[in-house]
Amino acid sequence: MKIFINVKQLGKRKDAIGRKEFLIETVPATTAELIVAVVIRQVQEYNERLDQNDLLKYLADAEIEEKATSGKVSFGVNYNGLPADAEKAVRNAL
Numbered sequence: 001m002k003i004f005i006n007v008k009q010l011g012k013r014k015d016a017i018g019r020k021e022f023l024i025e026t027v028p029a030t031t032a033e034l035i036v037a038v039v040i041r042q043v044q045e046y047n048e049r050l051d052q053n054d055l056l057k058y059l060a061d062a063e064i065e066e067k068a069t070s071g072k073v074s075f076g077v078n079y080n081g082l083p084a085d086a087e088k089a090v091r092n093a094l
Helices: 032-052 061-070 086-093
Strands: 004-008 019-024
Touching: 019 032, 032 086
Parallel strands: none
Antiparallel strands: 004 019
């Protein structure tokens, strides 16, 4: 099932809300099931990004400007390299 969720960017000084598309396996019957499905998908995406080995990471001018408006210009790298725990993330979200 394809759903769209409005997501606020954490740490943004402005109210930067973007529409994000999610693909979930089943139709959730409750709000809690929807939250669990979205959190699990987000953890999967995060952990997949950890596995990617970018040899040359750079920021385009537009990305630098966008990040500068939020107050932090970074590569978005997880320097500790630890994968997210899906169960813990679900508990926190609920």
